[in-house]
Every structure is written in structure tokens, then in C-alpha cells.
Amino acid sequence: MTICHILALLTVVCSAIPQPQSHAQIHLLLRPESTLVCRIPDSDYRNLFRYLHLIDIAYCVGGFSRISPPFDCPLDCAELFPHLTLVHQWCCTDSVCGYMASTDEPLFPANDTPNVAAQPLAYHTKLPRISALPRTVVVALRGTRSLADTLADLNIDMTPYVSAGGSVPPCGDLCKVHAGFHASYRAVVDVVEPFLETELQKGGPHTNVVVVGHSLGGAVALLVALHCLALGVENTRVVTMGQPLVGNRPFAEWADYVLGSELPVGHCRRRWTRVVHKNDIVATVPRGAFLHHYVQFHNQVYVNTSAADYVPALKDVIDCRTRDNPRCIAGDVLRAGMAEYLLVHNTYFRHLGLCGARARVGQSI
Numbered sequence: 399m400t401i402c403h404i405l406a407l408l409t410v411v412c413s414a415i416p417q418p419q420s421h422a423q424i425h426l427l428l429r430p431e432s433t434l435v436c437r438i439p440d441s442d443y444r445n446l447f448r449y450l451h452l453i454d455i456a457y458c459v460g461g462f463s464r465i466s467p468p469f470d471c472p473l474d475c476a477e478l479f480p481h482l483t484l485v486h487q488w489c490c491t492d493s494v495c496g497y498m499a500s501t502d503e504p505l506f507p508a509n510d511t512p513n514v515a516a517q518p519l520a521y522h523t524k525l526p527r528i529s530a531l532p533r534t535v536v537v538a539l540r541g542t543r544s545l546a547d548t549l550a551d552l553n554i555d556m557t558p559y560v561s562a563g564g565s566v567p568p569c570g571d572l573c574k575v576h577a578g579f580h581a582s583y584r585a586v587v588d589v590v591e592p593f594l595e596t597e598l599q600k601g602g603p604h605t606n607v608v609v610v611g612h613s614l615g616g617a618v619a620l621l622v623a624l625h626c627l628a629l630g631v632e633n634t635r636v637v638t639m640g641q642p643l644v645g646n647r648p649f650a651e652w653a654d655y656v657l658g659s660e661l662p663v664g665h666c667r668r669r670w671t672r673v674v675h676k677n678d679i680v681a682t683v684p685r686g687a688f689l690h691h692y693v694q695f696h697n698q699v700y701v702n703t704s705a706a707d708y709v710p711a712l713k714d715v716i717d718c719r720t721r722d723n724p725r726c727i728a729g730d731v732l733r734a735g736m737a738e739y740l741l742v743h744n745t746y747f748r749h750l751g752l753c754g755a756r757a758r759v760g761q762s763i
Contacts, residue, residue, distance in 0.1 A: 435716040435725050438699060439664040443712045446673065446699075448506055449637040450747045451478060453612045456540035458753040459487045459495045469499055473753050481505075482536065486593045490585045496539040496615065498590055500597050505534045505608070533601025534608060537590060537622060541613025541640070541751065553578050554690045559649055564630035569652045575621070575645035576684065576692070582614065583621035590622075598631065606633045612750055613680060613743065616641030616672075623670070624653065639673040639746040642680050643692040650693040650721075659697035663717045672697040673746060676704070679732045680743050694721040694728070702726075705738070705745040 451473065458464070458471040465471045469482045481503035489495040556574040598605050607626050611619030616638030623636035636657070644650070654660065657670035672695060674681040686692040698718040703710045718726035732739075744750045 432720050432722050433725055434719055435700070435723065436662065436719065437713060438715055438717050440712060442663050442671070443715055445506060446637075446671075446715070447747050449610055449671075450639060450750075452536055452538050452608075453540070453610045453615070453637075453639060453746075454748065454750050454753065456496045456538040456611070456615060457751045459489055459497055459540065461489060463753065465497055471753065485535070485597065486590065488586075488589045490582075490589065494539075494582045494585050494618070496537065496586065496611075498535065498537050498593055498597075500533060500535045500601075502532045502601075505536070505606075532605075533597065534606040535594065535597045535601070537594075537607065537609045537619070539586065539609075539611035539615030539619050539622070541611075541615050554684045554686045554692070556646065556686075556690045559645060561624060561628050561652075563628040565632065566624070566627045566656055567652075570648055572648040573645065573652060574690075575649055576617065576643075579614070579617040579621065579642075579644055583618045583625070586618055586622060587625055594626075604633060605631070607631050607635070609634070609636045610638070611641070612639045612746065613641070617644050620644060620653065620670070624656065627656065627669075635669050635671075637671045637673070640675065640678055640680050640743050641672055642683055643694060645693070646686075646691060647693040650695050654696045657697070659695060660719075663699060670697050671699055673699045673701060674727050675701045675742055675746055676727070677730050677732060677738075677742050678727070679739050681727055682732065696721045698723070698726055700726040701746070705742045708745045708748060710747070 455465065455471055455473050455475055458473060458475075463472075465475065465484055465487055467484050468476075469479055469484050470476045475482070479499075479501075481501040482499040482505075483501065485498040485500055487495075487497040553576075555577040557577040557580050558571075559569055559573040559575045559580070561569045561573075594607070607623075609619045609623040609626065611617070619636055619638050620641065621644070623634050626634040644653070653670075658665065658668040659670060659672075661668040663671065682694070684692050696719065698721070700716050700718045701710050702714045702716060707714075716726070722728050
């Protein structure tokens with residue numbers, strides 16, 4: 399029996415496993431060798447298409463376009479998400495845009511179509527790891543659009559990160575995060591928290607909160623999800639795609655621990671799925687300097703295809719398990735031109751950022 403099979407068995411019986419009391423215990427229980435990769439469960443693979451579509455809809459929110467109530471947009475929002483209702487949409491600046499929507503129905507409706515490659519918008523029948531309770535709130539954040547935003551994203555300045563409240567242990571005095579990402583996160587929280595509180599009152603303590611984002615939106619989504627956990631929202635999950643690095647080693651290790659990164663994809667206590675495309679340079683920056691060194695996360699679901707194959711096969715979507723795995727982003731030789739980087743970064747199960755493209759110039763990064 400392989401390690402991947404053992405991890406899969408742990409996923410199936412996860413509800414019966416006592417929760418480890420420390421990061422060290424999880425490390426001893428599940429830390430595999432650095433070259434191990436595992437295929438993700440079929441259900442999680444199928445659900446990634448739906449998550450990605452929710453992320454892509456965030457690109458419909460900008461200075462020249464909006465989502466129309468109850469939930470209509472050029473990306474077939476109403477047809478594919480008939481039960482979602484728009485709660486709020488915002489664009490604090492061109493780089494901090496997104497929406498909140500909610501539903502009292504299953505987020506992932508039943509669909510009998512088995513061939514995702516033939517019909518990439520066919521989804522699995524359920525949302526794994528999210529409890530089947532009435533209300534689900536989706537918070538989706540898009541990436542940036544302009545060269546100015548890109549330069550701001552790559553600024554290496556850090557700021558102290560403070561986490562307190564809920565069941566989340568403190569990160570500690572040494573934790574630091576990207577100052578620009580932190581400022582964007584605070585701007586988003588200031589906008590969405592009143593709406594989130596209302597949704598939580600409607601749904602009760604078991605409300606599911608799903609935070610999703612791409613690029614800069616992925617970095618902010620991670621911080622927003624950690625904020626929700628600190629508020630005591632236990633049923634919080636986060637899915638990011640093309641997300642850059644966010645903080646130093648103490649922060650990265652703390653975030654991995656709090657969100658269950660060392661557990662296999664599909665495990666009931668893994669709260670975070672970070673999807674990284676082969677040769678996506680954005681997932682490896684900012685690099686930082688001596689006093690501001692950014693560290694890769696262990697959390698990495700790696701899409702091992704070229705940008706031309708934008709609908710990857712199940713076998714090409716793998717759980718890398720460690721930050722230094724040479725079979726994943728750590729082993730990529732990032733020597734492509736800028737045009738290729740942009741194509742890769744905007745290709746996650748579909749070509750991202752096209753909603754509202756006629757009303758603007760440029761692509762997201």
C-alpha cells in the first residue's frame with residue numbers, strides 16, 4: 399500500500415481521527431518524503447471547475463461592469479448558479495474588486511455528466527468538506543488588471559500580522575505579511591464584514607463561508623478566510639488559484655497549520671486548497687530580501703500541464719504535499735517570456751479575466 403493510499407484512507411475516516419493538538423503532531427503523522435505527489439480525489443477535481451468559475455465571475459466586477467441582481471453576468475451566472483443571490487459587490491480600487499453571494503441550496507447542484515474534459519462546466523454533485531447545512535456564503539476576489547497594480551503587488555515591504563479570536567491560535571510576534579496585500583485585505587474586510595454579519599445571522603452558527611480568489615485576489619482571500627476563522631466562523635474554506643506568496647516563514651507555517659495544509663486533499667479538516675499552475679511565476683513571488691524573505695506554502699495542488707491544455711486531466715492535477723517538492727513549482731525552470739507568463743497565470747481550468755474585457759485594456763496578473 400502506497401503512502402497516497404494511506405492518506406486517502408485517512409481522508410475517508412477523518413471524522414474518526416482525534417484532532418492533533420500541535421503542529422508537531424501533524425508533522426509526525428502526515429509529513430511525506432519531499433518528492434511524493436498524490437492524485438486528488440475525483441470529486442475535488444470536479445469541484446475545482448466550479449470554484450474557478452466563481453472566481454472568474456469576480457472579473458465581471460469593475461469600473462465598467464457589474465453583476466446584475468439576483469445573479470446575472472456575461473459568464474452564465476444565472477444559468478450555472480441558479481440558487482445564488484448577489485449580496486454585495488465592490489471595487490475599492492481597480493485591484494480590490496469582488497462580490498459576495500449566498501444560497502440556502504446546495505452550492506454544487508447535481509449533474510450526471512461524467513466527462514469534465516468534454517464539458518468543463520459539468521460539476522460534481524456535492525461540495526466536499528462543507529457541511530450540508532442551510533446557508534452558504536461565497537466571497538470571491540479577482541486579480542489585478544494594470545501594470546501599476548502588478549508593480550504594487552511585487553513590492554516586498556512587510557507588516558506585522560496579528561491574529562486573535564475564535565478558535566485560531568495566535569500567529570506570534572514574528573509573523574509578517576506583504577504590506578500591500580494586508581492593506582487590500584483590510585479594505586475588503588471593511589466593506590464586506592457588515593454584510594457577512596447579516597448573512598451569519600440569517601444562517602446561524604453553522605453557516606458555510608467559502609472564500610475564493612485568483613492572483614492578488616487569492617492572497618487577499620487567504621487573509622480574509624483567516625479573519626473569518628478568527629471571528630469564530632468554523633465552517634470557513636478557502637480556494638485560491640495563482641496566489642502569490644504572502645508572508646515570512648512564521649506566517650506561512652502558521653497558516654499551513656491553521657488551515658490543515660499537511661492533510662491530504664479531501665480531508666475534512668483541510669480548509670484550504672491552493673492551486674498552482676506549472677510555470678506560474680506569480681506563485682513564486684515576491685521573493686524578498688534579507689529582512690523581508692517570503693516563504694512558499696506547503697499547500698500546493700499543482701496543475702502539471704501547459705497553458706495550451708487549459709482543461710487538465712485528473713492525472714495532471716496533483717497534491718504536492720511539501721513546498722520544496724521538485725516535481726512541482728519548486729522544480730519549474732521559470733525562463734519563459736512575459737507573454738507566456740501572463741498566459742500561464744491567467745489559465746486555470748479556463749482562460750481567466752475575460753469578463754468585461756471589451757470595456758477595458760489589459761489582462762489580469
